[in-house]
Amino acid sequence: MADWEDLCNRCGQCCFEKWVEEDGTIHPTSIPCRFLDIVSRECKVYHKRLDVGEGCVKLTPKLVAGVQWLPEDCAYRQPPQKKGRR
Numbered sequence: 001m002a003d004w005e006d007l008c009n010r011c012g013q014c015c016f017e018k019w020v021e022e023d024g025t026i027h028p029t030s031i032p033c034r035f036l037d038i039v040s041r042e043c044k045v046y047h048k049r050l051d052v053g054e055g056c057v058k059l060t061p062k063l064v065a066g067v068q069w070l071p072e073d074c075a076y077r078q079p080p081q082k083k084g085r086r
């Protein structure tokens with residue numbers, strides 16, 4: 001799973017609260033998770049983020065394919081780059 005997690009560019013956009021309208025439209029807010037270092041954009045509790053009660057979820061390929069709340073430019077949402085000759 002290390003290769004998968006290496007895709008993340010640590011932009012931190014997914015670590016801001018979202019506001020969801022009744023029709024499901026999702027709006028990002030400027031309110032960060034309390035564990036996000038807003039300067040480095042790194043999670044201060046990354047290795048125990050799933051246990052601290054903030055609703056953090058582990059991003060897997062299956063989950064990423066099914067969620068709407070990750071930003072369009074999230075590295076996990078980009079098509080895979082082809083390796084080899086150009």
Ligand code: SF4
Nearest residue numbers: 008011012014074075
């Ligand atoms: S939005 Fe995507 S690329 Fe940015 S920190 Fe979150 S998972 Fe990583």
